[in-house]
Amino acid sequence: MALAKPKINDLEDQRIEILRTFLRSFQLDLVGCMRTERALKELFRLPEFEGVARVTMGLVLAMKRDYSGAEHHLARAATLRGEPAVAQARLSAALHCGRIDVAAALLERAELVQDPSRLRQILTNAMQVGMFGLAEKCVVELEKLKVEPAGEKSGLVAECIPDIRVATSLMAAAGVSERDIVDRVAVAASVVALHAPEHPFVVYGFSATPDAGILYEFPLSLPVGELVELDWKISEALVDTFDDPLSELIGFSTRPFSSSLRCVA
Structure with missing residues (x-):
């Protein structure tokens, strides 16, 4: 349990690095995404970390243009952490998926x-x-x-x-x-x-x-x-x-x- 907080921080850092590489190269590291998703799912079982893990999961799926999947996890995160805590993630997910409106x-x-x-x-x-x-x-x-x-x-x-x-x-x-x-x-x-x-x-x-x-x-x-x-x-x-x-x-x-x-x- 004590390792969960550093782990969620590491996974968010991994997501950011995958995104940065994607923006530089226009090549999405799908293997890296899958590894990050697998590790995040393990944290869903820990109530104190589920909300943060769901936000990161939503953003990973948004990079893959899976808007419905991203919204599913962000909606769950909003019920756990409150809507203000996921507002920027919702915005980022919409932009990743071309949902300008x-x-x-x-x-x-x-x-x-x-x-x-x-x-x-x-x-x-x-x-x-x-x-x-x-x-x-x-x-x-x-x-x-x-x-x-x-x-x-x-x-x-x-x-x-x-x-x-x-x-x-x-x-x-x-x-x-x-x-x-x-x-x-x-x-x-x-x-x-x-x-x-x-x-x-x-x-x-x-x-x-x-x-x-x-x-x-x-x-x-x-x-x-x-x-x-x-x-x-x-x-x-x-x-x-x-x-x-x-x-x-x-x-x-x-x-x-x-x-x-x-x-x-």
């Missing part, structure tokens, strides 16, 4: 506490779903705290910060709401999630300029021909879903995976 709904309820680490996390997640107004609020709060908005471990490169303000100004000039952007990110993301199920979904290229507008890029380890075809599928889905895809304001494209891609992750 779910992630946006969770972010709408997020509290902007005076904690740099938490503000950076919300900032990164807000950019991933297209909630630029929320992202800008986080930047303002971080500047009030006199800390860098894009910290070393935030998953957000510093060069993206000015683009957030460009994006919000473009939206204001066009009379476009945050929900308008989120809905279009959700459609593009759903197409990518459907056609590239083995790729990490939380890595995006992002830029926003007054001339070119807002651009999301999905880096994928696919042949060029498949990337071009996927671009068309995204465009068709946007046209089929919306009377106005807002193509002059926001665009989406795929590109070959490269570790040099400026992104939020």
Whole structure:
């Protein structure tokens, strides 16, 4: 029993390392995932550690795009530890699985506490779903705290910060709401999630300029021909879903995976 706490900490560290490797290489260590899952199941039998183990299990399954499995374990964890204790894990799981609408709904309820680490996390997640107004609020709060908005471990490169303000100004000039952007990110993301199920979904290229507008890029380890075809599928889905895809304001494209891609992750 005394070894359970160090063990759960080690398993969470293993999950994080699997995720980091996945984001760097775009190759998911399925064997490592299975070993971690097996060890976590042993901790489910220990009441004092079950809740934490369920959260880690949910995040491991989310990396594998098993959203129903992830939600099963996170729901159980919420009954044991309370919903606030699993809120960020639910958000991460939704993003891993391309559930932009779910992630946006969770972010709408997020509290902007005076904690740099938490503000950076919300900032990164807000950019991933297209909630630029929320992202800008986080930047303002971080500047009030006199800390860098894009910290070393935030998953957000510093060069993206000015683009957030460009994006919000473009939206204001066009009379476009945050929900308008989120809905279009959700459609593009759903197409990518459907056609590239083995790729990490939380890595995006992002830029926003007054001339070119807002651009999301999905880096994928696919042949060029498949990337071009996927671009068309995204465009068709946007046209089929919306009377106005807002193509002059926001665009989406795929590109070959490269570790040099400026992104939020």
